[in-house]
Amino acid sequence: MSPNQAKPENSPHILVLGMGGTIAGLAPNPGDQPLRYEAGQVEVKSLLTHIESAVPEGVKLVSQQVANINSRNLTEALLSDLGEVVRASLANPAVLGLVITHGTDTIEETGIFLQLTCGNYAQILGKRVILTGAMLPSNAPQADGPSNLLDAIRWASTPLENCPGGIYAVMDGRGCMAMDLAKRHGSALNAPIQASPSSSVGLINPSWLWGVKAKEAAWKEDLPIPKGDEWPWVEILTSHAGARSETIALWLNSQVKGLVLAGSGMGGFHDAWRDTLVTAVKKGVALVRTTRTGAGATLTDIPEKDLDGCLASGTLSGPRARIALQLALNAEKQAQLAGKSLTWQDFFARIAVLPEIR
Ligand code: SIN
Numbered sequence: 234m235s236p237n238q239a240k241p242e243n244s245p246h247i248l249v250l251g252m253g254g255t256i257a258g259l260a261p262n263p264g265d266q267p268l269r270y271e272a273g274q275v276e277v278k279s280l281l282t283h284i285e286s287a288v289p290e291g292v293k294l295v296s297q298q299v300a301n302i303n304s305r306n307l308t309e310a311l312l313s314d315l316g317e318v319v320r321a322s323l324a325n326p327a328v329l330g331l332v333i334t335h336g337t338d339t340i341e342e343t344g345i346f347l348q349l350t351c352g353n354y355a356q357i358l359g360k361r362v363i364l365t366g367a368m369l370p371s372n373a374p375q376a377d378g379p380s381n382l383l384d385a386i387r388w389a390s391t392p393l394e395n396c397p398g399g400i401y402a403v404m405d406g407r408g409c410m411a412m413d414l415a416k417r418h419g420s421a422l423n424a425p426i427q428a429s430p431s432s433s434v435g436l437i438n439p440s441w442l443w444g445v446k447a448k449e450a451a452w453k454e455d456l457p458i459p460k461g462d463e464w465p466w467v468e469i470l471t472s473h474a475g476a477r478s479e480t481i482a483l484w485l486n487s488q489v490k491g492l493v494l495a496g497s498g499m500g501g502f503h504d505a506w507r508d509t510l511v512t513a514v515k516k517g518v519a520l521v522r523t524t525r526t527g528a529g530a531t532l533t534d535i536p537e538k539d540l541d542g543c544l545a546s547g548t549l550s551g552p553r554a555r556i557a558l559q560l561a562l563n564a565e566k567q568a569q570l571a572g573k574s575l576t577w578q579d580f581f582a583r584i585a586v587l588p589e590i591r
Contacts, residue, residue, distance in 0.1 A: 304336025
């Protein structure tokens with residue numbers, strides 16, 4: 234067994250997976266303002282010892298360090314590792330639920346990734362996976378990590394009749410579906426919980442956090458987790474005043490498999506890109522359109538007819554649309570290997586409409 238793996242634990246427990254982040258951060262001078270610190274310094278095992286006395290009676294905790302990074306350095310290979318650990322842990326009858334401590338910078342990507350690859354499995358098994366993090370390092374005087382971690386543990390260990398299985402997130406005393414969590418402020422304590430208003434769970438008031446009834450997700454099949462080195466290369470490009478066709482042309486000489494176009498307003502992109510994007514589609518590059526505004530849906534053929542081969546992202550933000558497109562491209566590859574004629578568009582369309590119908 235590798236030193237990073239938890240010892241086999243056969244009695245019922247909540248598994249807490251550590252990924253790093255500010256929740257595991259340390260400041261050399263915790264009293265300084267503004268605070269300078271390093272994320273991903275403290276082991277998840279040690280974070281748990283600080284909250285031990287407040288953990289609900291009878292809840293046994295087991296920890297496993299998957300990574301200890303600043304989440305801005307999150308890699309696709311690490312997402313694959315995390316997804317595999319989550320799936321294997323969900324399958325373990327002794328694991329009643331999971332908590333993941335994570336950096337808030339890219340918690341948005343991890344949230345959608347886990348929803349699309351493990352969400353259905355968690356729902357079928359009736360187990361909850363709760364993502365959480367913090368905006369202040371673990372040794373800051375007002376550190377928010379301990380209360381977030383406790384909230385996540387309480388939610389993961391709530392008896393099933395109060396809340397269905399699925400992939401959720403909790404920060405600053407409020408919860409939502411993990412795929413709706415996104416950091417929309419650089420430093421505010423509630424920065425990562427600007428959940429999309431389309432969320433069926435929404436921002437949960439602490440008084441009924443433990444009693445929330447989420448609607449059943451319409452998602453009926455998880456997407457395959459790509460092998461660590463098999464993630465298709467997808468980039469996000471932002472349309473802006475003065476955009477140039479060269480920006481797109483540069484990518485045509487690369488191995489890029491997909492482009493997410495973060496357009497202005499309702500997701501429209503600069504006319505200067507149009508002809509080169511047509512060439513990109515002809516070369517087999519997958520195109521998805523989203524909005525750079527940070528809110529609102531990007532709809533098919535709105536405000537103008539879509540370029541052939543370019544799909545609208547629904548309510549998926551740029552970072553989420555990128556993960557969704559990567560998983561859709563990978564799913565297309567797996568389907569073709571299995572002799573099925575499903576395309577990335579089939580998979581992506583299913584993901585992009587999910588926020589509307591869940
Ligand atoms: C990180 O994302 O790892 C650093 C920032 C944070 O957790 O808030």
